Amino acid sequence: MSFKIVAKDPKSGARLGSFVTPHGEVKTPVFMPVATKGSVKTVSPGELHEMGTQAIIANALHLHVRPDENKIAAAGGLHKFMQWDGTIFTDSGGFQVIRKAFGIKITEEGLNFRDFYSGAARLYTPELCMEVQKKIGSDIAMLLDDCPFHDATPEKIKDVTDRTVRWAKRGIAKGRELGIPNLFAIAQGGTNFDLRKECIEKLLELNPDGFGIGGLSIGEPKPEMMRILSETTHMLPEDKPRYLMGVGSVNELLDSIALGVDVFDSVFPTQCARHGTIFTREGRYNMKGAKLENDFRPLDEGCQCMACKSYTRSYVNHLLREGEMFGMRLASIHNLHFLLDLVKEAREAIQNGTFEEFRKRRTLKDDEKEDEGSLEKSRA
Amino acid sequence: MSFKIVAKDPKSGARLGSFVTPHGEVKTPVFMPVATKGSVKTVSPGELHEMGTQAIIANALHLHVRPDENKIAAAGGLHKFMQWDGTIFTDSGGFQVIRKAFGIKITEEGLNFRDFYSGAARLYTPELCMEVQKKIGSDIAMLLDDCPFHDATPEKIKDVTDRTVRWAKRGIAKGRELGIPNLFAIAQGGTNFDLRKECIEKLLELNPDGFGIGGLSIGEPKPEMMRILSETTHMLPEDKPRYLMGVGSVNELLDSIALGVDVFDSVFPTQCARHGTIFTREGRYNMKGAKLENDFRPLDEGCQCMACKSYTRSYVNHLLREGEMFGMRLASIHNLHFLLDLVKEAREAIQNGTFEEFRKRRTLKDDEKEDEGSLEKSRA
Numbered sequence: 001m002s003f004k005i006v007a008k009d010p011k012s013g014a015r016l017g018s019f020v021t022p023h024g025e026v027k028t029p030v031f032m033p034v035a036t037k038g039s040v041k042t043v044s045p046g047e048l049h050e051m052g053t054q055a056i057i058a059n060a061l062h063l064h065v066r067p068d069e070n071k072i073a074a075a076g077g078l079h080k081f082m083q084w085d086g087t088i089f090t091d092s093g094g095f096q097v098i099r100k101a102f103g104i105k106i107t108e109e110g111l112n113f114r115d116f117y118s119g120a121a122r123l124y125t126p127e128l129c130m131e132v133q134k135k136i137g138s139d140i141a142m143l144l145d146d147c148p149f150h151d152a153t154p155e156k157i158k159d160v161t162d163r164t165v166r167w168a169k170r171g172i173a174k175g176r177e178l179g180i181p182n183l184f185a186i187a188q189g190g191t192n193f194d195l196r197k198e199c200i201e202k203l204l205e206l207n208p209d210g211f212g213i214g215g216l217s218i219g220e221p222k223p224e225m226m227r228i229l230s231e232t233t234h235m236l237p238e239d240k241p242r243y244l245m246g247v248g249s250v251n252e253l254l255d256s257i258a259l260g261v262d263v264f265d266s267v268f269p270t271q272c273a274r275h276g277t278i279f280t281r282e283g284r285y286n287m288k289g290a291k292l293e294n295d296f297r298p299l300d301e302g303c304q305c306m307a308c309k310s311y312t313r314s315y316v317n318h319l320l321r322e323g324e325m326f327g328m329r330l331a332s333i334h335n336l337h338f339l340l341d342l343v344k345e346a347r348e349a350i351q352n353g354t355f356e357e358f359r360k361r362r363t364l365k366d367d368e369k370e371d372e373g374s375l376e377k378s379r380a
Numbered sequence: 381m382s383f384k385i386v387a388k389d390p391k392s393g394a395r396l397g398s399f400v401t402p403h404g405e406v407k408t409p410v411f412m413p414v415a416t417k418g419s420v421k422t423v424s425p426g427e428l429h430e431m432g433t434q435a436i437i438a439n440a441l442h443l444h445v446r447p448d449e450n451k452i453a454a455a456g457g458l459h460k461f462m463q464w465d466g467t468i469f470t471d472s473g474g475f476q477v478i479r480k481a482f483g484i485k486i487t488e489e490g491l492n493f494r495d496f497y498s499g500a501a502r503l504y505t506p507e508l509c510m511e512v513q514k515k516i517g518s519d520i521a522m523l524l525d526d527c528p529f530h531d532a533t534p535e536k537i538k539d540v541t542d543r544t545v546r547w548a549k550r551g552i553a554k555g556r557e558l559g560i561p562n563l564f565a566i567a568q569g570g571t572n573f574d575l576r577k578e579c580i581e582k583l584l585e586l587n588p589d590g591f592g593i594g595g596l597s598i599g600e601p602k603p604e605m606m607r608i609l610s611e612t613t614h615m616l617p618e619d620k621p622r623y624l625m626g627v628g629s630v631n632e633l634l635d636s637i638a639l640g641v642d643v644f645d646s647v648f649p650t651q652c653a654r655h656g657t658i659f660t661r662e663g664r665y666n667m668k669g670a671k672l673e674n675d676f677r678p679l680d681e682g683c684q685c686m687a688c689k690s691y692t693r694s695y696v697n698h699l700l701r702e703g704e705m706f707g708m709r710l711a712s713i714h715n716l717h718f719l720l721d722l723v724k725e726a727r728e729a730i731q732n733g734t735f736e737e738f739r740k741r742r743t744l745k746d747d748e749k750e751d752e753g754s755l756e757k758s759r760a
Contacts, residue, residue, distance in 0.1 A: 037698070037699075037702050037704060038695070038698065038699070039699055039704045039706040039707070040706075041704065041705055041706065042422075042705045042706060042709070043706065044706065044709075066698065066701070066702065067673060067694070067697075067698040071673055071674060071694060071698075074674060074676070074694075075676055075692060075694055075695065081692070081694070081695050082695065083690045083691060293447060293451055294451060294454060296454070296455055310463045311463060312455060312461070314447070314451060314454075314455055314461070315418070315455065315461050315462065317447075318417070318418065318446065318447040318451075319417075319418070319419055321446070322417050322446065324417060324419045324421065325421055325422045325705050325708065325709075326419040326420075326421065326422060326423065326424065327419070328705065329422070329424075329705075329709075
């Protein structure tokens with residue numbers, strides 16, 4: 001991967017960069033809308049393009065289970081299947097370990113679970129994870145990781161982190177053999193400095209094309225997350241993209257960019273949207289609130305997204321209260337546009353050497369409290 | 381209303397016509413997508429335009445209850461509220477009498493029900509129905525009707541039909557006073573020839589701008605519906621639009637056009653779409669079927685809709701099985717496009733004097749059986 005750093009912020013670790021994948025150039029910092037199952041919920045690829053999306057992220061494990069990578073390969077790959085011609089990242093599925101849906105049991109071999117529908121036993125190994133991402137046609141594949149719960153004991157975190165490293169070795173060997181364009185390793189270690197440092201050092205030996213920062217934004221206190229990020233982000237190589245997985249609130253994005261993080265994804269904007277929470281420069285608000293019934297301003301004043309250009313809060317309030325999907329679609333388009341725009345402006349600020357002023361100006365006062373409810377569901 | 385008949389089919393009662401509303405010309409026969417609560421479910425106004433939609437229909441009673449007509453008026457009317465600049469019909473709410481959601485009790489005054497949320501008692505009179513449609517900014521308002529169940533006794537149908545006529549008198553007086561651009565009366569009478577004839581004759585005296593044919597496609601056997609239509613459609617004045625409410629399956633559309641019906645609406649295409657039923661020239665099929673997993677053809681071969689031009693059955697099958705809203709959106713766009721195209725081709729066939737050949741060619745062999753499940757939910 002040819003990652004170029006175009007500009008560095010003089011007052012922080014923020015950097016402006018770019019990398020090229022088989023589906024085009026990606027300017028960093030970049031935020032990726034999440035298409036877990038091959039669709040960004042309610043939104044079309046055309047709408048994603050219009051709002052300036054450079055890359056999206058799908059989930060290899062989900063797509064392996066359904067519809068199955070062979071079907072996607074037969075369709076000509078995920079880009080063609082879902083009609084998205086920009087860059088596609090695919091997450092490995094390691095994050096699903098801490099979600100209940102799959103009921104995953106870990107063995108040294110890989111992830112063991114039962115198919116939802118058929119009940120059949122499934123084994124998803126680091127090697128299979130690579131085969132899936134190869135068949136899907138991923139531009140940037142994540143190596144399979146094991147992910148500890150945020151409140152795990154140090155012993156458990158150590159165990160999980162060591163396994164992540166062993167799986168990364170197996171995965172990268174397979175991924176290189178298959179010729180996957182780009183492979184990112186995922187660092188684990190919870191909020192434990194020694195474990196995360198050790199994990200990063202061992203992953204460095206594998207020489208992946210970039211690094212995911214995993215196991216954060218999964219329920220730990222935000223100050224803990226920012227502490228471990230500030231302690232360890234600089235350990236990741238300067239000349240490779242750093243991808244903080246599952247982060248998508250304004251302050252976390254700004255603070256992480258300041259630490260030198262380049263890539264982000266989160267279901268937060270679209271999940272919020274479907275529940276009626278709207279992002280604005282002043283913070284988030286509940287679009288279902290009664291006081292918005294007669295509010296004929298756009299969702300976010302000054303926003304140039306399709307939803308804000310054409311529709312009022314009053315209308316979207318009505319649609320969301322009535323459960324109309326078009327309301328969820330408008331809110332999703334706005335929230336995604338809002339975060340993509342924030343990150344675009346961050347790029348411009350880094351270019352202009354004004355990132356710290358930008359960060360100060362755009363940091364939300366009440367961002368933290370509201371985040372907590374969504375922390376466990378944030379990665380692709 | 382200036383309804384012009386442009387061409388008549390030599391072999392049937394089909395006619396090509398047009399009328400002009402404050403929001404443009406509508407060529408008939410016309411099929412209207414349903415936006416009960418001010419949104420065609422999952423679909424944007426831009427997409428409706430792209431598929432050739434001339435008019436949509438919203439529901440005055442639903443919009444009265446929520447968000448309430450005063451809010452829509454404050455927004456500048458429904459056209460502006462929902463960003464649809466084509467013609468808007470509004471149904472009166474009479475159809476909701478036979479649906480359970482509102483728990484309506486009829487008195488001579490009007491519809492009595494309780495607000496879902498507040499529990500407050502509401503009275504919706506024929507006059508209020510007009511005030512609502514005036515405030516909404518409807519281009520064509522339907523007079524409030526009372527609607528009997530399809531299996532009601534002749535005495536009950538007589539009672540309901542007489543009330544419909546009395547309400548139509550009250551409604552048209554109010555509607556004319558308010559200066560609503562166009563008022564359509566709704567004929568009732570079930571499948572009883574004498575009652576429907578009597579109702580039509582009495583409504584003719586009121587000189588409305590057009591006629592709704594109500595109380596059909598609500599669960600009665602299809603041959604009964606076609607019989608009463610064929611016996612009574614010709615009684616409606618030649619020089620006014622005839623609107624068969626709630627009809628949206630292929631054979632019913634074709635057969636009704638042949639009898640001289642001009643206007644149609646139905647939730648059938650969008651409701652089917654959300655449940656995975658796809659319309660094609662060969663009939664309907666279940667998009668969730670396992671055999672479609674590896675079917676890389678468009679939803680309907682030869683269709684030029686956005687969904688068919690870009691996506692495969694395999695992809696939409698995957699999305700619908702996974703409950704992804706974008707799948708419902710693609711299916712809705714296709715089904716609406718399919719019916720709009722059918723009616724457009726019917727217009728061309730009438731123009732060319734080949735409607736009967738067209739009808740024969742496009743009539744589906746297995747349309748009838750599949751319709752039955754959806755009959756009770758078909759009107760706006």
